[in-house]
């Protein structure tokens with residue numbers, strides 16, 4: 001990764017965000033917080049696309065931020081890590097526009113992936129989401145100057161020119177025509193990279209595949225997760241490419257979902273497309289590795305545009321140790337073992 005920020009740093013954006021989100025529900029009776037989340041989940045279920053924002057007021061956006069933002073933040077951060085790994089040494093975006101950015105999860109993920117300051121603009125049609133995003137960003141010096149602008153995704157959407165455009169968990173809320181518009185506008189605006197993230201469901205993956213095709217047609221190359229820019233080797237309808245990010249559960253999560261698990265796994269699909277020459281890995285681990293006695297089974301998507309299973313055994317020495325450490329979504333083999 002380029003210019004990484006140590007996750008152990010006490011002032012890392014991830015820590016600052018966690019603290020800011022915890023403060024959000026201070027003073028809100030637990031029952032009220034739970035009700036706001038229930039309403040949010042009900043509103044999202046089966047009612048999108050809508051012709052008016054779902055996030056209508058402060059209670060909606062506070063519930064969204066406290067309940068969903070930690071997960072969307074981790075998913076975006078994983079996608080950006082993979083982009084950083086496939087970018088030339090030292091590359092970092094000089095500016096960022098987050099479309100349908102809501103409370104700004106992707107802006108925090110960018111700040112946590114690349115050091116340094118950059119102009120940041122967040123576009124969304126929900127004013128309460130922008131207002132809360134601005135408030136949260138006040139806690140992170142590098143996001144304080146971000147611009148939060150009301151903007152509706154549609155045929156007339158124009159995005160200012162920027163290095164990086166992110167579109168995180170938005171396509172699923174749009175009509176087919178608006179999905180095409182936002183991807184085309186992102187491609188027009190991005191001088192360097194477009195990163196699109198969706199839930200890790202069959203539908204989310206299908207939307208990512210459509211976006212991927214549009215980005216390739218617009219002259220982009222795929223930096224991640226695919227090790228190539230050719231067609232996806234998954235036969236439509238048989239499987240879907242997705243990954244998993246671990247998210248610490250907040251007390252609100254435990255309240256709403258019950259149980260005492262300290263974490264949950266957010267499943268997501270994504271594509272990172274670039275205008276420069278990417279250095280994608282020779283293969284990527286596309287399922288959770290299966291560790292057996294003396295061997296590790298890795299399901300891989302390879303640069304030769306094929307899916308394959310590799311069995312790495314003790315006889316492979318250092319590669320076996322690397323396989324035991326390999327995670328779903330990692331590049332394979334790891335650079336240190338190549």
Ligand SMILES: C[S@@+](CC[C@H](N)C(=O)[O-])C[C@H]1O[C@@H](n2cnc3c(N)ncnc32)[C@H](O)[C@@H]1O
Nearest residue numbers: 072100101102105124125126152153168169173
């Ligand atoms: C699920 S939220 C994702 C928010 C944020 N990107 C994240 O990853 O946490 C979807 C966002 O898309 C915005 N959105 C949906 N349809 C839109 C439209 N037509 N124009 C602008 N924003 C839209 C919503 O207001 C909301 O903030």
